[in-house]
Amino acid sequence: KMCHPDWKSGEYWIDPDQGCTQDAIKVYCNMETGETCVAPTQREVAKKNWYVSKNIKEKKHVWFGEAMTDGFQFEYGSEGSLPEDVNIQLTFLRLMSTEASQNITYHCKNSVAYMDATTANLKKALLLQGSNEIEIRAEG
Structure with missing residues (x-):
């Protein structure tokens, strides 16, 4: 929005790290609010029995992406984007933002x-x- 105040809301390819354009990510820019929306690569997680504690009295924290069978980390970016490229771009986007x-x-x-x-x-x-x-x- 700052660079192109006359553009309409919609999907755009952005390159927050300002490097090569091959690692740009597709986002939705809401030009009315100034928001940049980054979609997850997987919009929904299957409903299933993800975790059952072996010890009912145990009250420890369990990470979905590490400790659960078939668990995974949420990923962002468009199809064909490399996860490491998206992570770098999100880091730069985070540095240029005041809130998320x-x-x-x-x-x-x-x-x-x-x-x-x-x-x-x-x-x-x-x-x-x-x-x-x-x-x-x-x-x-």
Whole structure:
């Protein structure tokens, strides 16, 4: 939007690291709000029994992308983009941004996404990890 204020909202190829154009990523630019939207390569995750604790009393955190059978890390970018190129571009996009948001719809039986309704606390809330290894915890 800053470079082309007269352009309309839509899909564009951008190159935040300003290197070669072969590693550009396709994004949706909302020119009215100034948002740059990066789509995941996989829009939905199959509904299945992803994890069953072997020890019911064990209350440890389990990473979806590492500890669960068939779990994976969320990836972003368009078809044909190399994950390492997308990660570099997202790093530069993050450095040029003042804020970011992400929508995740989470359905998990017998699990807490944000606040535990029975205890009214966030101890069991979902824990996310960014591509920069920073953990994102529930606050409130």
